[in-house]
Amino acid sequence: MESHNEHPEIPLEGTRRSFLGVLLGLAAAFVCALLGIPVLRYIFYPLTAKSSDSGWAAVGSVANFSNIQAPLRRTIELKQRDGWQETDTQPIIYIINKGGKIQALSAICPHLGCTVPWDAAQNKFVCPCHGGVFGPDGAYISGPPPRSLDFLQTKVSSGKLMVKYQYFRPDVRNKEVTS
């Protein structure tokens, strides 16, 4: 049955053809929008989803930290949303006493995200990955990291030190909260 003409006769004059073309185009646009807009919203949902605010976690009584000399390592319990599941993470923070003010540092290296240990012998934070070095107050000393260790927000609530744990964008000069 298939009889393919080289140039089949088009029985329509220009205006009707273009009208039909517009009609088809509109129809196609409608269907594309009907499917396309939700699909794009759906796929790009992680960009628009509000980051789960992990909230404040208690680290312990302020009194315990009032006279610390060197950075004190603490693990905090953090419930985090990971898509459809909830995970328990235990990020590491350091409590430091900066001129009588108790502050908390994220142990995540601002270079590429390794966990930075406190080296008591050297009295420095030394990143095990690419050798970033930070002072006892978290200030940048040397190595590839673009900035100092990140301070976390703290507050004291009825004698307890509370820390708001956040993640920061790595390898940029300025501290930017990612989640």
Place this chain on the structure above:
Amino acid sequence: MNSEDTSPLPDPKSGPRRDNPTLPARLWRWIDQRTGADQILHRSLYEPIPGGARFAYVFGSALLFIFVSQIITGICLALYYVPSPMTAHVSLAYIVKEVAAGSFLRSLHSYGSSAMIVVLLLHFLQTFLYGSYKGKRELLWISGCTLALLILGMAFTGYILRWDQKAYFAGSVGTNIAGQVPLIGEGLRRLLRGGATMGALTISRFYVLHVFVIPALIFLFIATHVFLFRKAGAAGPMHEDPVSPRLPAEMFYPNQVLIDMGFVLLVMGVLGMLAHFFPVMLGPAANPTDTRYLPRPEWFYLPMFQWLKYWEGWRTVIGIVIIPVILIALLFLLPFMDRGLERRPWRRPIPVGGVFIVLIGLLWLGMTSHLDDLSDPTIAAQLTQQSEQEAAYFHAPFRPYSASPSGGVAAVPLDAVAAHGKTIFDSHGCNGCHGESGIGAVGPALTHISSQFPPPQLTALLKAPTAKMKAGGMVPLTLNTADTTALVSYLTALGGTSASSAASAPASESSPLPPATSEAAAHSQTPSAPALAPAAASAPPKTRPGTPAASASAPVRNVSAQVTSGEKIYQSRACFACHGVAGIGTPRASALTVVGKQLSAVQITALLHNPTAKMKAGGMPPVTVSDPELASLVAYIKSLGSTGGTTARHAAAQPAKQPNAQPPRTPATVASEPAQPPSKPGPASRSRTSTSSPATTSASTSASSSPGSSDQRGAAIFNANGCAACHGLGGIGTARAPALTKFTKTVTPVALTTLLHHPTKKMTAGGMPPVNLAQTDMSALVAYLQNLGTPASAPLAAAAPSPSAPSAASSIASNPVAKIAPQPPMTKLESQGKLIFQAHRCADCHGTGGMGGTAAASALAGTGATFPPALLAQMLQHPTPPMQKGGMPPVSLGSPDLKALVAYVSYISASKSNFQ
């Protein structure tokens, strides 16, 4: 036919033109020279259609288009969906509840599958009626039939993947059907399921089938179908010669393309509207242990579902394998059987008639199934409840999957001092009023207390409560300094917890708490302290003297739907048998009114799942219900502890619903207490019971006070100790425990006594507690048990009108609302019916005198009121499917006997309704 996906980019005519081509034209020519796209486009668009474009030809294109839409939405779903029993449902819930446009796309996919089947049917009808399979189009037809089966396969496999209650049971039934295939059935079922039961491997298999295997086959067969269609050419209208068409042909483009496009627009518009305005529901996660769930398939499998009901025993294989296979084979072989070139349907009566008989049959089956469900009030109610549960789950906020389902109430680790404080808080009953971890219950929440009062002031308040606190039931604390410091430290830590939860507002929504807990948390969040105090103050201060923490009564709170459904579970699982009406407690088991106050929802949930050794020893079985049901039950238990109103409502309403299930109270107890008017029960009814509860066993009181024979005394003990709750009234057995009518006769009295004293492990596991009775009571019970099932014992349960039967009398008397209505005497016909009822062992399932009822067969209460005699007779002769499912056989009786039986059933149900 597929113009949509190869829509002309620029004007296809511009290819051959040479004069000063525009940029798009030059681009098109560039592509064409390398791909031959121009020719492909022409081939697809300029397909001659004999007789011209028609609306009747739209369905093929529409199917193709919906399929493309299914692919797009399906890929989207796969982006977040994770196929495993733990994650399938929660990830789908995430899509539906959280992801932007997730519900819309999922609904579009779900409605799309239905649309595929509808349009498939229309495509089939059109090609069949037009005889479009004639004239060397056999392979075209067969490829189409294969596609139809593949699409049905897609609908089935996709349905399972949502892994909610519906899906689980649909999968279970579907794979069992495969198991009916002779010889290879069992293997096939295991192969489909990936094992003996539905589980992790089942989801993987269905996922792979739905996402990889069947779609690949569909692609293959669509290509084949379209190729064969183009090879054979469009058949044209039904009066056209299918081999060498005579009618003038019109090209596929533009008219047919436009008509197709219009129809596609219509379909997509309708689907989009449906998906937007009526999103497809998602039910709670699959729970195979929920025996009350009534699985119903999607509408397109409803005829098959109904069809299965008509086949049993060895014939099943005929009904569900052989007949469908024959029908499918006939469908495939249609072009070989209907070979003539005559296409007009009225000239082909046999195939057309056959197809219409099958279609009408399918329609009839589907309608019957639907009407059956509507006509049975219990089923209709259960289905309504199911769809309500579905909607409730669908609209509930998303709760993420948590690998470590910890309670999460106090997530903050406590230091040693505060931990000691927590011990004091719990052991001194502070949690009784202030809730677990101080989240608040009848007493105010303490989670903000540290922000209101610094530690010294808090210490002072604990030692010397204010008048207002005292009025609410707060007692001054007499603790040593260390303990006080610890307690204050703990209370301060609670403040810390509260601050953290307040800081993260959506925490309560995203925390993996069961609903009951979040509800409790919600109570704590309401600044309820001032509101609660006066209410607590006005309540009778010492309802239960032993526990000062629980002494304050509760404010009346609105009874939520969850509490109501929890109440239903409490009733249906016969919890009241041991824990008393509305959890007021009995000598056998503790009052839940206290438990509800003292324990958190999380703790109660854990205890229900895994009762402690002590609870098990007392006869408490692990509660196996679905999570939402458990949550409702917990909510109900919690409400018992705090809501005087609920208790009152229960005391009044519960006996009316289940007169025979009322925890039996002895005539002695009843006699000493005038019946309460239902208007003012509340705390009064509670205290009434608590005064009676210290008595060692009410049974012994009853036994000594009732003047009857040892058998009646045994019956009284049997009922008073809650044996009837599990073993059924008159020991006829229930779903929870075996019948005692036969077994007890096979052992000696001594052996039976020993068994009652020391139940076997199996019995204990089923919830049987050791029976500790005085020797005389024990022998009376044993004697009663051994006489069960003999005519002598039958009147015990059956003879409600007989005043000499203490069990029935007591259950009525203890019911504050029921009034003993004088029973009309039985007519001759009715007594004749009673004999038939007994002779045919109807009582085995429906209870003696139709009063009992088991899990499978309901008591016949109200039957006469609901069903007129004619309908009753019909139902007896032709039990409805749910009745059959419960084990009800068709009653084959002669007309007079049937009439008598119907009269008797009407009689007992009418007399029963006097209690309501």
